[in-house]
Amino acid sequence: MAIYxxxxxxxxxxxxxxxxxxxxxxxxxIRTFTVQPVAELTPxxxxxxxxxxxxxxxxxxTLEGSPHTLALSETRAGTYEGSYTLGLRDQVKFNxxxxxxxxxxxxxxxxVLGQPLLTASAQQAALAAATPAPVIExxxxxxxxxxxxxxxxxxxQGTPGAKVALTLAGSDARIALAETQPxxxxxxxxxxxxxxxxxxxLATATLTSGSKTVKLQKTxxxxxxxxxxxxxxxxxxxxxxxxxxxxxxxxEPGYVGAIAGGVAGAVLxxxxxxxxxxxxxxxxxxxxxxYAGREIEKQVVKDKRYDVTVRLQDGSVQTVQHTEDPGFQAxxxxxxxxxxxxxxx
Numbered sequence: 364m365a366i367y368x369x370x371x372x373x374x375x376x377x378x379x380x381x382x383x384x385x386x387x388x389x390x391x392x393i394r395t396f397t398v399q400p401v402a403e404l405t406p407x408x409x410x411x412x413x414x415x416x417x418x419x420x421x422x423x424x425t426l427e428g429s430p431h432t433l434a435l436s437e438t439r440a441g442t443y444e445g446s447y448t449l450g451l452r453d454q455v456k457f458n459x460x461x462x463x464x465x466x467x468x469x470x471x472x473x474x475v476l477g478q479p480l481l482t483a484s485a486q487q488a489a490l491a492a493a494t495p496a497p498v499i500e501x502x503x504x505x506x507x508x509x510x511x512x513x514x515x516x517x518x519x520q521g522t523p524g525a526k527v528a529l530t531l532a533g534s535d536a537r538i539a540l541a542e543t544q545p546x547x548x549x550x551x552x553x554x555x556x557x558x559x560x561x562x563x564x565l566a567t568a569t570l571t572s573g574s575k576t577v578k579l580q581k582t583x584x585x586x587x588x589x590x591x592x593x594x595x596x597x598x599x600x601x602x603x604x605x606x607x608x609x610x611x612x613x614x615e616p617g618y619v620g621a622i623a624g625g626v627a628g629a630v631l632x633x634x635x636x637x638x639x640x641x642x643x644x645x646x647x648x649x650x651x652x653x654y655a656g657r658e659i660e661k662q663v664v665k666d667k668r669y670d671v672t673v674r675l676q677d678g679s680v681q682t683v684q685h686t687e688d689p690g691f692q693a694x695x696x697x698x699x700x701x702x703x704x705x706x707x708x
Contacts, residue, residue: 391417391467393474398461400482403605405672405680406451410480412463414443420467427461428454435463456678457481457489485605488694492603493678497522497572499579500546503587504566511556515583517566519548525572531583532566533559540568600699601707602675604691610668671704673697 393416401408414422414435422435422443430452435443443465449455461476479486501520507513517538519527523546529538534555540548548570554560562584569578581588669685683704691697691704698707 389468390470391420391465391472393417393463393465393472396463396474396476397478398476398480400479400485402482402485403672403674403680404449404455404457404480405605405682406449406453408449409446410449411446412444412461414463414465414474415441416443416465416472417441417467420465422463422465425462425464426453426455427459428456454679455480457486457493458678488603488605489674489678491574492674492676494573494575495522495676496598497525497570497575497577499568499570499577499590501587501589502566502568502579502581504581504583504585506562506583509554509560509562509564509583511554511558513554515552515554517550517552517568518587519568519570519579520546521548521570521577522546522572525570527568527570529569530567531558531560531564533561533564598676598698598707600675602673602681602697602699604693604695604697604704605672605674605680606693607689607691608670608672610670612666612668671697673699673704675699 393414395413395415397413399411401410410426412424412433412435414424416422418437418441420437420443422437424433424435424445424447426433426447429447429449431447433445433447435445438444457480459480461480463474463476465472465474481489499519499521501518503518504515506515509515517529517540519529519540521527523542525542525548527540527542527548529540529550530536531538531552536552536555536558538550538552540550542548560583562582564583565580566583567578567580569576579588579590666686667688669688670682671685671689671691672680672682674680681699683699683702685703689704696707697704699705
């Protein structure tokens with residue numbers, strides 16, 4: 364009868380709806396995923412994460428650049444919290460992706476951290492340090508003449524998406540170059556009667572990308588200028604000082620403390636016992652006094668070490684040690700040479 368197929372279809376539809384409803388009720392949801400921003404991402408820095416979502420599940424956090432997975436604890440229903448301390452082998456950077464996973468009743472869901480790990484000021488400094496220095500690869504000029512009414516063509520090739528402006532010695536004009544192709548900028552200038560230009564007039568091209576600027580100069584009649592590759596390459600050992608920490612180090616004892624302690628110990632030993640006993644007391648007093656003298660000298664003679672933390676242009680962080688105060692301030696431009704930081708203003 365026709366009623367059976369119809370009934371069967373209704374039953375299948377009902378089962379499908381119920382199954383879908385049950386799945387919707389148990390599918391985990393991550394509502395928020397946040398971190399407490401930190402000033403730097405160096406070994407020992409603690410990252411504190413918080414996740415809210417479906418209750419009675421298990422939540423984990425993974426950071427690109429770290430081999431470890433952080434398990435969050437459910438501190439109250441639907442709220443998961445945990446902290447991770449960066450180790451010496453971790454390579455977590457300011458732009459490393461951070462992912463959270465939530466598993467409930469065998470079902471999983473994931474979310475990506477939508478905020479920076481660093482504070483606003485530290486994030487801005489990290490972005491500036493990681494941004495490659497802009498370059499001008501070629502600067503050319505072509506002129507029909509240099510008196511009023513003549514036309515001068517300018518062409519600059521360099522970092523794409525930048526702003527390029529040009530000034531001329533002998534003119535107050537500021538010429539903006541348009542980017543006609545990615546990384547290729549050009550403009551034409553008609554010489555004004557009041558301009559005082561000649562073949563030897565100096566033209567200065569300024570290319571600005573973000574907060575960084577590069578300049579290149581040539582005379583109007585000179586052949587196109589092309590800086591060498593070595594001069595254009597970004598500096599892999601250059602960066603910005605993040606912090607300077609003073610570490611107190613116990614000094615290495617010399618012989619003065621040992622000799623003074625030994626003499627004092629021998630004198631005291633001489634006052635103990637008689638005969639061979641007195642001799643033994645002298646020896647023990649001298650040995651003990653020498654040891655005590657060296658230990659006292661360790662405490663009195665202390666050295667200081669200066670640990671300079673530098674964020675390099677690639678976003679990584681490196682700490683170098685100085686035996687004397689290098690005089691650096693946070694935010695100062697430096698370059699690491701032979702394991703030491705030097706000024707790079």
